[in-house]
Amino acid sequence: MKVLVAVKRVVDYNVKVRVKADGTDVDVANVKMSMNPFDEIAVEEAVRLKEAGKASEIVVVSMGVKQCEETLRTALAMGADRALLVETDAELQPLAVAKLLKAVAEKEQPQLVIVGKQAIDDDANQTGQMTAALLGWPQGTFASKVDLAAETADITREIDGGLETVKLRLPALVTADLRLNEPRFIKLPNIMAAKKKPLDKTTPADLGVDVTPRLKTLKVAEPAKRSAGIKVANAAELVAKLKNEAKVL
Numbered sequence: 107m108k109v110l111v112a113v114k115r116v117v118d119y120n121v122k123v124r125v126k127a128d129g130t131d132v133d134v135a136n137v138k139m140s141m142n143p144f145d146e147i148a149v150e151e152a153v154r155l156k157e158a159g160k161a162s163e164i165v166v167v168s169m170g171v172k173q174c175e176e177t178l179r180t181a182l183a184m185g186a187d188r189a190l191l192v193e194t195d196a197e198l199q200p201l202a203v204a205k206l207l208k209a210v211a212e213k214e215q216p217q218l219v220i221v222g223k224q225a226i227d228d229d230a231n232q233t234g235q236m237t238a239a240l241l242g243w244p245q246g247t248f249a250s251k252v253d254l255a256a257e258t259a260d261i262t263r264e265i266d267g268g269l270e271t272v273k274l275r276l277p278a279l280v281t282a283d284l285r286l287n288e289p290r291f292i293k294l295p296n297i298m299a300a301k302k303k304p305l306d307k308t309t310p311a312d313l314g315v316d317v318t319p320r321l322k323t324l325k326v327a328e329p330a331k332r333s334a335g336i337k338v339a340n341a342a343e344l345v346a347k348l349k350n351e352a353k354v355l
């Protein structure tokens with residue numbers, strides 16, 4: 107069974123992002139970039155499925171600039187078998203990524219597509235759902251457990267009231283949530299071995315997809331600075347401040 111995993115290159119989660127001086131976007135010049143954390147979980151899940159003998163091949167795909175190759179090499183070092191870069195300098199919004207992912211899925215014919223539940227840069231949480239809809243495939247979003255059989259997958263989902271299990275007929279799409287697994291630490295020999303694994307390239311035009319953005323960003327701004335808190339001596343003072351200063355009582 108072939109598994110396709112989408113990995114996005116994003117600003118590393120440890121970086122404190124800054125907004126460009128002209129307020130048009132986040133400044134990514136000279137900023138550390140990494141694989142989206144939920145995509146690491148998606149790759150890890152695919153690798154575990156392969157180790158358990160349930161998946162036979164793992165293909166990873168990334169859409170974006172040339173440097174996404176680094177993200178794909180990381181996925182290969184984690185255990186993916188081969189990689190595909192859909193190279194473009196264009197701004198990619200979730201609908202465009204979903205159309206590209208659909209085109210790749212139609213070519214590769216995987217039984218399972220795994221994506222992250224959301225990218226930590228745009229926080230859109232849209233690509234997986236849109237891709238499944240465009241393909242007309244069942245979807246199991248916010249997965250905390252994937253139980254794969256020959257023709258179906260039982261997906262345990264994290265929902266507000268607790269956990270829900272859905273049975274999907276394959277081929278299907280899953281989005282990985284935080285508690286699905288803990289990605290492995292990549293060992294040096296695996297990084298070296300990943301350099302020799304196949305990494306192919308294509309473009310949106312080759313896939314016949316128009317990636318023109320549908321949404322326009324009007325302005326990007328930093329959150330308003332919070333003023334410092336104060337300590338009160340006792341409950342009476344707290345109540346007085348809530349009454350007279352905050353005027354919430």
Ligand code: AMP
Nearest residue numbers: 112113169221222224225230231232233
């Ligand atoms: P989003 O809908 O933007 O929050 O992204 C959800 C998931 O879609 C991510 O965790 C990735 O698995 C996938 N994805 C989004 N954008 C890209 C991209 N440019 N390349 C590869 N995968 C992507």
